Structures are given as C-alpha cells and as structure tokens.
Amino acid sequence: GGTIVVVGAGQAGFQAAASLREAGFDGSLTIVGDEPVAPYQRPPLSKAYLAGKATAGTLALRPASFYADHRIALRLGTRAAALDRAGRQVALASGERLAYDHLILATGARNRPLPVPGADLAGVLQLRTLADADSIQARLAGVETVVVVGAGFIGLEFAAVAAARAIAVTVVEAAGSVMSRAVSQATSAFFRQAHEAAGIRFVLGASAERIAGADGRVTAVETTDGRSLPADLVLVGIGVVPNADLAAEAGLAVADGILVDHTLLTSDPAVSAIGDCAVFPSPFAGRAPTRIESVQNAVDQARCVAARLTGRAAPYAALPWFWSDQGRLKLQIAGLARPHDRAVTRGDPATGAFSVFCYRHGHLVGVESVNRPADHMIARRLIAERLPLAPEQAADPAFDLRALVR
Ligand code: FAD
Incomplete structure (x- = not known):
C-alpha cells in the first residue's frame, strides 16, 4: 500500500x-x-x-x-x-x-546551452526531446550545410544522419579528438577517420565563439581559430x-x-x-x-x-553499458573505461570490426566494441564478474574469450 x-x-x-x-x-x-x-x-x-x-x-x-x-x-x-x-x-x-x-x-x-552570442538565432538547435527532433526534422529538408558544435555521441550520431542525406557537415570540437571524454584514443581515432571517409569535416581544438546570422537566421559559425563556417543549421551537442x-x-x-x-x-x-x-x-x-x-x-x-x-533492498551494483550507432558503425561499451592506463586492441580496425580492452592498475575496466556484438556481451560478464583476462590474451585473436564465461 x-x-x-x-x-x-x-x-x-x-x-x-x-x-x-x-x-x-x-x-x-x-x-x-x-x-x-x-x-x-x-x-x-x-x-x-x-x-x-x-x-x-x-x-x-x-x-x-x-x-x-x-x-x-x-x-x-x-x-x-x-x-x-x-x-x-x-x-x-x-x-x-x-x-x-x-x-x-x-x-x-x-541540454547545456551554448554560451556565445547568436546562439538564439533561428536554426541553432539542440536535441533532447521528441519535440526537438521534430523541429530539426522539419528544417532538415531544405538544408545544405550543417555545423555540429560538439563531437560527443549525439553530435556524431546527428552528423552521420545528416551526411547520409548528402548534407555538407562540419563538426567543431574544443578537444583535440572526438568523444574524448568517453572513449579510448584508438576508438576515437577510428571514428574520426570513418566519419571523414563519409565526407564529414572536423575542426578540432577550436570552439564556436559567435554565431552569425541574417534576418534572425543563422548563416555561419565563427570559431576561436578564426574560421567562419557557413551553416543553414547548427546542432549544438555540448553535453547536459x-x-x-x-x-x-x-x-x-x-x-x-x-x-x-x-x-x-x-x-x-x-x-x-x-x-x-x-x-x-x-x-x-x-x-x-x-x-x-x-x-x-x-x-x-x-x-x-x-x-x-517492495521489500528487497540491495545496493545498486549494475554494470554500466552503453551503445551509440553512428552511420553503419555500432559502438558498444561495457564498463567505465575512463581513466585507464593500458589499452589493447582485438581485431583489426581496418576491417571495421574490433574491440579495445581498457585496463586500470591491471584490471579490465572497460571494453569498447565496434561491430563486434559478441565481444561486447562477453565483456559485460568479464567486467561484472571480475574474471581475469590478461591484456596479452585479450589482444590475441586465437585466444577464445567465450571459454572464460562458459
Ligand atoms: P529523461 O529521459 O531525460 O527523462 C526525464 C524527464 O523528466 C523528462 O521528460 C523531463 O522533461 C522531465 N522533468 C524534468 N524535471 C521535471 C519536473 N520538475 N516536473 C516534471 N517533469 C520533469 N543512452 C544510451 O544508453 N544509448 C544511446 O544510444 C543514447 N542515445 C541518446 C540519444 C539522444 C538524442 C538523447 C537525448 C539521449 C540518448 N541517450 C542514450 C541517453 C538516454 O536517453 C538517457 O540516459 C535516458 O533517457 C535517461 O533517462 P531519465 O529518465 O533519467 O531522463
């Protein structure tokens, strides 16, 4: 009751x-x-x-x-x-x-608002709710050039969708790499290259300083490194x-x-x-x-x-896991990999399918899998149950991971 x-x-x-x-x-x-x-x-x-x-x-x-x-x-x-x-x-x-x-x-x-002049111009949008998605969808039809501010998960997912619609996309990111707060260097570098191959341009190490407009509508994003990037639509994805x-x-x-x-x-x-x-x-x-x-x-x-x-109190101890679909790439993350002091790769990123095993003080703390869902499911158990896996074993394609969780 x-x-x-x-x-x-x-x-x-x-x-x-x-x-x-x-x-x-x-x-x-x-x-x-x-x-x-x-x-x-x-x-x-x-x-x-x-x-x-x-x-x-x-x-x-x-x-x-x-x-x-x-x-x-x-x-x-x-x-x-x-x-x-x-x-x-x-x-x-x-x-x-x-x-x-x-x-x-x-x-x-x-959504964290973009604290720069011009952020209130029409065509500067953020994405959190169904209503946000509907207003983006309604404007996307006539758009030729998009600037995405922030290379986090939502910014990159949006960039991939826009690029697939033959829209010219530039992503501006203050850090020197994409998804830098969330993934290993290897995974970050792979995604940047894959997005570039799909035609997405990156401006890294620079932030949006001002949004320029005409008649109340956005026309360009001006960056701290002196560029003016033309834009019919700006998607701001700088966290929450x-x-x-x-x-x-x-x-x-x-x-x-x-x-x-x-x-x-x-x-x-x-x-x-x-x-x-x-x-x-x-x-x-x-x-x-x-x-x-x-x-x-x-x-x-x-x-x-x-x-x-309902009478069954227990500490919260569930293993964190996450996914992000960016174009044809499915990223799955088991555990919390940041920070880590060692990372080894299983599989060849050049094939578009690989996993990065991240270690902190010798313990496996996170596994990032790209188009390798089986690795992800095994990784969840390895981390949750703290099963031992040496970095050398993780990196060896001949080593059978499934045998560890059987
Ligand atoms: P929310 O889903 O944000 O719900 C909170 C609700 O409370 C909102 O409707 C809010 O308006 C309402 N609210 C707030 N204050 C009040 C108030 N005072 N009175 C009444 N109502 C209030 N996660 C993944 O794991 N994988 C993904 O691929 C992924 N993709 C995402 C893509 C997008 C575009 C977004 C926005 C998020 C994504 N996430 C993803 C994150 C995931 O959706 C969130 O972590 C999840 O929705 C959190 O749920 P929540 O209930 O805590 O918060």
Missing part, C-alpha cells in the same frame, strides 16, 4: 513505475511529466527517428493502455514546481498538490546539465546532480533519485561518486529502487 509519486516521465520514471507494479506494489502510483507525451525512448531521436526510419508511435515505451491496465496515473504536460518535504507533498505548476509516502525523482537532464533544481530548492544534497547513497536514497529517506539526474557511488567508477547518462543506468536504477520499495 501507500502512495508513490514519480517526478519525470522519461526512461527512469517509466521503468520505476512499471517495475513497482511488476514487483507487486498495489498502492497509488502517479508519474508527473512536463513533456506533453507519454514516456518514450530518446536514443532513436538522433538515429532511426531522425533518419526517417522510425515513427513517434514506435518510440513509445508502452501503449497508452499499459498505464490504465496497471493503474499508473500519468500527469503529463505539467511540471513539479516545488517539494514540501515536511508535509510530503509535491506542488505542480498547475497548482495541484500530490501527497506521497515515497517520492522518486527521475528528472533527467537538459542534470535537472537538480527541484531537489536543491527543497534542501536535498546536490552536486552536479542529486546525491544519493548506494541504495539510491537521497539525504531524505522518503525521497529516491535515479537516472541522468542522480550522482551515486558506483563500484565500477573508482572512489568518486558518478553520474551516468544511459538507458542501462536509468532502467537498472529504477529496478533497484522498485525492489527496495
């Missing part, structure tokens, strides 16, 4: 509600979401959906009937504006107040900011996200936080608390909290 309110109708919020019902929670259950649509998958927004190979209907995590069938009330298109922790109530922007016995914050993250304001204003502990303990409880035992907004201690991340932006993390943290709230 009891009443659970979930704030945030994204991947994590949806999964928390679904898992609570699956685990037998039979009290009142409400999800509050500020987007106007029922929970959907974000990953296809920068991949199949933007490429025109998926429809909004196929993105929905469940059909509308699911929520009715499972007595999950959806309050969509409305923000949770304030928390009254002493009175255990959430105040919605609409003025309505929802009482709770337990509150789950699954507020996700929002966790949505922690609601928690902070209610006096919960925050630091680049909502701080939670190893069971995903905030500093208030009646409030949990999960997904992109949560900063948690991970057994795979070394000592410092971490925040992970991935479907795996959102789903597994939701399941962990649902289990705790």
Whole structure:
C-alpha cells in the first residue's frame, strides 16, 4: 500500500513505475511529466527517428493502455514546481498538490546551452526531446550545410544522419579528438577517420565563439581559430546539465546532480533519485561518486529502487553499458573505461570490426566494441564478474574469450 509519486516521465520514471507494479506494489502510483507525451525512448531521436526510419508511435515505451491496465496515473504536460518535504507533498505548476509516502525523482537532464552570442538565432538547435527532433526534422529538408558544435555521441550520431542525406557537415570540437571524454584514443581515432571517409569535416581544438546570422537566421559559425563556417543549421551537442533544481530548492544534497547513497536514497529517506539526474557511488567508477547518462543506468536504477520499495533492498551494483550507432558503425561499451592506463586492441580496425580492452592498475575496466556484438556481451560478464583476462590474451585473436564465461 501507500502512495508513490514519480517526478519525470522519461526512461527512469517509466521503468520505476512499471517495475513497482511488476514487483507487486498495489498502492497509488502517479508519474508527473512536463513533456506533453507519454514516456518514450530518446536514443532513436538522433538515429532511426531522425533518419526517417522510425515513427513517434514506435518510440513509445508502452501503449497508452499499459498505464490504465496497471493503474499508473500519468500527469503529463505539467511540471513539479516545488517539494514540501515536511508535509510530503509535491506542488505542480498547475497548482495541484500530490501527497506521497515515497517520492522518486527521475528528472533527467537538459541540454547545456551554448554560451556565445547568436546562439538564439533561428536554426541553432539542440536535441533532447521528441519535440526537438521534430523541429530539426522539419528544417532538415531544405538544408545544405550543417555545423555540429560538439563531437560527443549525439553530435556524431546527428552528423552521420545528416551526411547520409548528402548534407555538407562540419563538426567543431574544443578537444583535440572526438568523444574524448568517453572513449579510448584508438576508438576515437577510428571514428574520426570513418566519419571523414563519409565526407564529414572536423575542426578540432577550436570552439564556436559567435554565431552569425541574417534576418534572425543563422548563416555561419565563427570559431576561436578564426574560421567562419557557413551553416543553414547548427546542432549544438555540448553535453547536459542534470535537472537538480527541484531537489536543491527543497534542501536535498546536490552536486552536479542529486546525491544519493548506494541504495539510491537521497539525504531524505522518503525521497529516491535515479537516472541522468542522480550522482551515486558506483563500484565500477573508482572512489568518486558518478553520474551516468544511459538507458542501462536509468532502467537498472529504477529496478533497484522498485525492489527496495517492495521489500528487497540491495545496493545498486549494475554494470554500466552503453551503445551509440553512428552511420553503419555500432559502438558498444561495457564498463567505465575512463581513466585507464593500458589499452589493447582485438581485431583489426581496418576491417571495421574490433574491440579495445581498457585496463586500470591491471584490471579490465572497460571494453569498447565496434561491430563486434559478441565481444561486447562477453565483456559485460568479464567486467561484472571480475574474471581475469590478461591484456596479452585479450589482444590475441586465437585466444577464445567465450571459454572464460562458459
Ligand atoms: P529523461 O529521459 O531525460 O527523462 C526525464 C524527464 O523528466 C523528462 O521528460 C523531463 O522533461 C522531465 N522533468 C524534468 N524535471 C521535471 C519536473 N520538475 N516536473 C516534471 N517533469 C520533469 N543512452 C544510451 O544508453 N544509448 C544511446 O544510444 C543514447 N542515445 C541518446 C540519444 C539522444 C538524442 C538523447 C537525448 C539521449 C540518448 N541517450 C542514450 C541517453 C538516454 O536517453 C538517457 O540516459 C535516458 O533517457 C535517461 O533517462 P531519465 O529518465 O533519467 O531522463
């Protein structure tokens, strides 16, 4: 029994509600979401959906009937504006107040705005929501030249989709390599070359300094190294900011996200936080608390909290894994490879299929696989179960990895 309110109708919020019902929670259950649509998958927004190979209907995590069938009330298109922790109530922007016995914050993250003049010109866009994807899609038809600011996952996925539509694409990135915060040098270099071979141009080690426009519309991106890159459309993908304001204003502990303990409880035992907004201690991340932006993390943290709230408390210890599709290249990552002090490659990158095994102090901490899904599945087990694999064995194509997990 009891009443659970979930704030945030994204991947994590949806999964928390679904898992609570699956685990037998039979009290009142409400999800509050500020987007106007029922929970959907974000990953296809920068991949199949933007490429025109998926429809909004196929993105929905469940059909509308699911929520009715499972007595999950959806309050969509409305923000949770304030928390009254002493009175255990959430105040919605609409003025309505929802009482709770337990509150789950699954507020996700929002795009980091580009802090330069001209960033508000028409045609300068970001991608987080279905509405963002629709407005990009609507403009893409007439576009000939695109500049992508930021060579992270979303920037590169978008660049690949645009290049496949014969649009001239230039990617501007402040770091000296692509996906530098997330992957090994070998994987980064491979992706840069593959994108260049597909016609994408890179300007590395420079940032956007100003966006130029005419009649309120973007015309070019001016960079710190003195270039003016023509653009009909600019896609800004420079990372996200966790949505922690609601928690902070209610006096919960925050630091680049909502701080939670190893069971995903905030500093208030009646409030949990999960997904992109949560900063948690991970057994795979070394000592410092971490925040992970991935479907795996959102789903597994939701399941962990649902289990705790239905009497099966356990520390959160799921192995992080991630994927990114960039054109015909499927990147899969098991574990958290940054930082690492040794990396060995299995398979030949020249064939377009290989894995990079990353070690920290002699332990395997992350494996990046490109078009090698079998390596990825084995790597998940090797890292999660801390099975020994010497770098020399990982690099030896004759060494049978499958035998280790049989
Ligand atoms: P979100 O999905 O962001 O959901 C949070 C929801 O809460 C949002 O709807 C937000 O508007 C709402 N909200 C916030 N504050 C309030 C409030 N006060 N009141 C009401 N509602 C509120 N991950 C992968 O693993 N693989 C991928 O390939 C991949 N690709 C991606 C591509 C794109 C374009 C994007 C944007 C993300 C991608 N991700 C990918 C990341 C993944 O989608 C996120 O990690 C995941 O959605 C996080 O789920 P979440 O529920 O924590 O946050």
